[in-house]
Amino acid sequence: MFQNYSQPLEFTNLTSWLDAALRENLPEFWAVFIELVLVGVVLLAAYAVLAMILIYVERKITAFFQARIGPNRVGKYGIFQTVADVLKILIKEIIHVNKVDKFLFYAAPFFMIVASVLTFGAIPFGKSLHAVDFNIGVFYVTAVSSLGIIGVLLAGWSSNNKYSMIGAMRSGAQFVSYELSAGFALMTMVVLSGTMQFSEMIESQAYCWNIFNGHISSLVAFVIYLISGHAETNRGPFDLPEAESELTAGYHTEYSGLQFGFFYLAEYLNMFIIASIAATVFLGGWMPLQISGWDGFNQLMWYIPSYIWFFGKVGFLIFLSLWVRWSFPRLRIDQLLNLEWKYLLPINLVNILVMVILVLTGLTLTDLF
Amino acid sequence: MSNLSLFLVVFLSGVILVVGGLGLAILISPKSFNPQKGEPYECGIPTHGTSWMQFKAGYYLYAILYLMFDVEAIFLFPWATIVRELGVSGLTSILFFLLILALGLAYAWRKGVLKWK
Numbered sequence: 001m002f003q004n005y006s007q008p009l010e011f012t013n014l015t016s017w018l019d020a021a022l023r024e025n026l027p028e029f030w031a032v033f034i035e036l037v038l039v040g041v042v043l044l045a046a047y048a049v050l051a052m053i054l055i056y057v058e059r060k061i062t063a064f065f066q067a068r069i070g071p072n073r074v075g076k077y078g079i080f081q082t083v084a085d086v087l088k089i090l091i092k093e094i095i096h097v098n099k100v101d102k103f104l105f106y107a108a109p110f111f112m113i114v115a116s117v118l119t120f121g122a123i124p125f126g127k128s129l130h131a132v133d134f135n136i137g138v139f140y141v142t143a144v145s146s147l148g149i150i151g152v153l154l155a156g157w158s159s160n161n162k163y164s165m166i167g168a169m170r171s172g173a174q175f176v177s178y179e180l181s182a183g184f185a186l187m188t189m190v191v192l193s194g195t196m197q198f199s200e201m202i203e204s205q206a207y208c209w210n211i212f213n214g215h216i217s218s219l220v221a222f223v224i225y226l227i228s229g230h231a232e233t234n235r236g237p238f239d240l241p242e243a244e245s246e247l248t249a250g251y252h253t254e255y256s257g258l259q260f261g262f263f264y265l266a267e268y269l270n271m272f273i274i275a276s277i278a279a280t281v282f283l284g285g286w287m288p289l290q291i292s293g294w295d296g297f298n299q300l301m302w303y304i305p306s307y308i309w310f311f312g313k314v315g316f317l318i319f320l321s322l323w324v325r326w327s328f329p330r331l332r333i334d335q336l337l338n339l340e341w342k343y344l345l346p347i348n349l350v351n352i353l354v355m356v357i358l359v360l361t362g363l364t365l366t367d368l369f
Numbered sequence: 370m371s372n373l374s375l376f377l378v379v380f381l382s383g384v385i386l387v388v389g390g391l392g393l394a395i396l397i398s399p400k401s402f403n404p405q406k407g408e409p410y411e412c413g414i415p416t417h418g419t420s421w422m423q424f425k426a427g428y429y430l431y432a433i434l435y436l437m438f439d440v441e442a443i444f445l446f447p448w449a450t451i452v453r454e455l456g457v458s459g460l461t462s463i464l465f466f467l468l469i470l471a472l473g474l475a476y477a478w479r480k481g482v483l484k485w486k
Binding site: 039043047090091094096098109110114116117120131133139142160163164165169172177180183188190191194196258262338342346352356359360 | 376378379382384386393395397401407409411416424427431432439442449451457467478485
């Protein structure tokens with residue numbers, strides 16, 4: 001029905017050329033070693049650069065929502081504002097607080113950053129442009145991303161500060177609740193694709209994205225995933241763990257300098273990770289839009305490189321999340337927990353069964369047409 | 370390159386990011402001493418007591434409920450992967466499993482666990 005057109009601007013060409021060149025000139029062990037180090041370096045660079053871009057984009061978009069100008073002093077349109085901020089946060093003193101539990105206090109940023117880097121490594125940014133591709137990809141992502149909450153709880157508890165403690169407790173209750181919904185929404189898509197590996201999942205969406213393929217059930221799961229992903233990142237109407245008007249800064253009140261910076265970094269990257277997993281699982285990841293029968297259109301879509309498709313979809317979802325963030329007032333903790341346990345979770349359980357029935361009776365779009 | 374070695378690389382790069390960043394920050398950041406700095410950041414007056422104390426039980430009830438559904442998710446993921454091959458028998462057998470869990474949630478709801486007091 002469709003054919004995969006070749007794309008000259010893919011990273012696959014670069015990586016296969018690099019791999020061949022290294023293996024020709026070096027013994028096997030060193031070639032693999034250099035490749036592994038390169039993967040690490042590229043991953044960290046992407047992690048840091050993406051965070052800086054995200055912070056700039058958020059500040060600018062927020063400014064437009066609030067009819068302000070936003071950062072405009074450092075560089076043209078303020079594009080170097082976040083670079084300046086990173087430099088500033090690097091040269092801030094790291095204050096050692098007396099009454100904290102030292103070991104746990106310094107361990108907390110590790111949990112936050114390592115959990116988000118591990119999840120970040122599993123994201124397919126483009127055609128064969130991912131660090132790890134486990135055959136249990138979706139499960140791995142839900143498992144590893146939930147390590148981050150340990151960092152939040154440790155930070156709040158070890159700080160020996162009432163604000164931090166309340167913030168961490170709220171954050172813990174909120175995160176564990178919404179993690180269930182996010183996991184079940186992803187599971188609905190696993191039922192539809194029949195695989196947990198991200199690369200296979202994307203391949204299976206070549207002809208029809210999952211959100212169209214499972215129509216009603218997919219749409220419900222998508223909306224639930226967006227809400228719960230939004231809540232997991234502690235943003236928008238769900239930001240009461242760090243509600244600044246009641247709790248100073250929530251669980252990271254006692255952190256200063258770069259240690260605070262790590263929490264900030266992890267928060268922004270988590271937003272990106274949630275958006276990119278939603279894009280991968282529901283919107284076909286780096287797969288271009290394909291419409292059955294429109295050959296010219298399909299070929300045109302394949303000329304756009306895969307990473308542009310991916311970042312386009314992720315950018316759209318991030319914009320959506322910012323829009324929600326600045327449009328709704330903050331919820332109370334009981335309203336927040338009610339939304340999850342009394343609405344989203346029962347809907348989700350029913351939704352999985354509906355999806356199974358859709359799949360078994362052949363009512364998905366790819367089965368119908 | 371196997372997935373496990375790549376996983377190790379990703380894990381190590383996360384650790385290196387924190388260690389390297391903190392090391393750099395400690396090297397170049399200024400240091401000054403002031404006894405006031407070590408105080409917890411609360412209201413400006415000396416803090417009263419510790420914050421490691423008994424805490425509202427409502428949070429723990431949600432954590433226990435979460436545990437129930439999270440363990441269920443571990444069982445459901447493998448089932449979800451092969452549901453096409455299992456067919457109707459897979460659906461009916463998991464239906465009982467889901468029913469028991471839904472009953473658990475209904476019981477907790479009825480008992481008033483989900484009500485914030």
